[in-house]
Amino acid sequence: MTMPNASHPDDERLAAYAGGHRDAASDRTLAEHVAACDRCRPIVDELTLLRGALAALPDVAPSRPLRLIPPVPAPAAPRGGPLEWLRRLAAPAMAAGAGLVLIGAVGASGIATNLMSATGGRTSTEAVGSDSAGAPRPRGAGQTPVVAPGSVDDGTSFGSRSNSPASATDKAVASPRPSSSARENDYLPEQRSASQQPWLTLLLAGVALFATSTVLRFSLAPRAG
Amino acid sequence: MSTPSTGRPASRTPPLPNEEAVIVRAASGDRAAFTQLVEHYQSACYGLAWRLLGDADQAADAAQDAFVHAYDAIAKYRGGLFRSWLLRITANASYDILRRAQRRPTTTLPDAEEGEAELPDTGAADPEAEAGRSELYRYLDAALRLLPEDQRTAVVLCDVYGMDYGEVAATTESALGTVKSRIHRGRLRRRELMAEHRELFISEVRLDR
Numbered sequence: 001m002t003m004p005n006a007s008h009p010d011d012e013r014l015a016a017y018a019g020g021h022r023d024a025a026s027d028r029t030l031a032e033h034v035a036a037c038d039r040c041r042p043i044v045d046e047l048t049l050l051r052g053a054l055a056a057l058p059d060v061a062p063s064r065p066l067r068l069i070p071p072v073p074a075p076a077a078p079r080g081g082p083l084e085w086l087r088r089l090a091a092p093a094m095a096a097g098a099g100l101v102l103i104g105a106v107g108a109s110g111i112a113t114n115l116m117s118a119t120g121g122r123t124s125t126e127a128v129g130s131d132s133a134g135a136p137r138p139r140g141a142g143q144t145p146v147v148a149p150g151s152v153d154d155g156t157s158f159g160s161r162s163n164s165p166a167s168a169t170d171k172a173v174a175s176p177r178p179s180s181s182a183r184e185n186d187y188l189p190e191q192r193s194a195s196q197q198p199w200l201t202l203l204l205a206g207v208a209l210f211a212t213s214t215v216l217r218f219s220l221a222p223r224a225g
Numbered sequence: 226m227s228t229p230s231t232g233r234p235a236s237r238t239p240p241l242p243n244e245e246a247v248i249v250r251a252a253s254g255d256r257a258a259f260t261q262l263v264e265h266y267q268s269a270c271y272g273l274a275w276r277l278l279g280d281a282d283q284a285a286d287a288a289q290d291a292f293v294h295a296y297d298a299i300a301k302y303r304g305g306l307f308r309s310w311l312l313r314i315t316a317n318a319s320y321d322i323l324r325r326a327q328r329r330p331t332t333t334l335p336d337a338e339e340g341e342a343e344l345p346d347t348g349a350a351d352p353e354a355e356a357g358r359s360e361l362y363r364y365l366d367a368a369l370r371l372l373p374e375d376q377r378t379a380v381v382l383c384d385v386y387g388m389d390y391g392e393v394a395a396t397t398e399s400a401l402g403t404v405k406s407r408i409h410r411g412r413l414r415r416r417e418l419m420a421e422h423r424e425l426f427i428s429e430v431r432l433d434r
Contacts, residue, residue, distance in 0.1 A: 013409075019384070046416055051412070057272075060268060062285055066285055069263065070293045
């Protein structure tokens, strides 16, 4: 098979030989065939040259400046100790606190505005007056407008007012309660204050949360260096 | 002539003069020492990645990925040629990108004029001497890029960068027999591709010797 005039070795075998592969290079009959064969010797010579040239291919300068070293890892992670999770929580908590303050403030003023418009033109001057004063009961400190929420009379009058938007005509017809108008006006600030309370609570809670988390954030900050 | 040549080429980055000491410092966490090593070998890494991927941007990405991996692994480096160690990491990073992209560059053997734009600067130190060889190198690289991807990967790692069959098999996650076959077929195919430029090739290689 490997005699010069016999059939030629497989081309892949020649490539292995040219590449210096151990099995092929130590195959004496293959070497003898290649040395004597006019077909196979040029192939091996060429493959050998090619391999030498490939092994000499130069290094290639990068097409752009390369980042040679990974960036320094964030230093804070391991240094926070057992309270690290608390410190991580502080920033979101600050944001949440600020959010609560905002919602509380908007809610409280929004309720006031709603009530003001709901009372209609009849009590608008008083409503505006009480709003601008910022106090729930601007009129007559000596008066005693305190009305028990359970009081039937005022409860129904308030209910009828809030349940029927067209209360002006109702009032005109339902004359059997002459004193309701004055009493309603006394009642309004109380009611507003009560409905503002959740919003004010929210606002105060927001302030507290913000303050607490701010203190946490800076007292637990990792020391420099 | 029929005896395969195994000499190391002279046109590659040589080791740093004090490489052992620099490696020791880098392995103990000295970032400046690591930077010095990687900066020294960046052209070697980029060249390998570029020959495997056939794309300048991807090659730069692969080289940078390799540096990150090398940075993580240098504490575990256990002797041997540092260049070979870094090139193995680069080959793995390149092969990861190659596998992700699952694409094959469709380049053709460039004309002499086009070759200038197609192939990157090889960073010749001596333009006079390099001028004679640069055209040959361009054709060699162009011929490599025309090989089917599996053959090109095997031939680049084995014939251009001197890895043994086992290393090539590990990098490409292929069986040893498959790798051998790819290398041999790649060599034959490349010979066919080079045939039309035979005169240039033969004369240049002989001059080079």
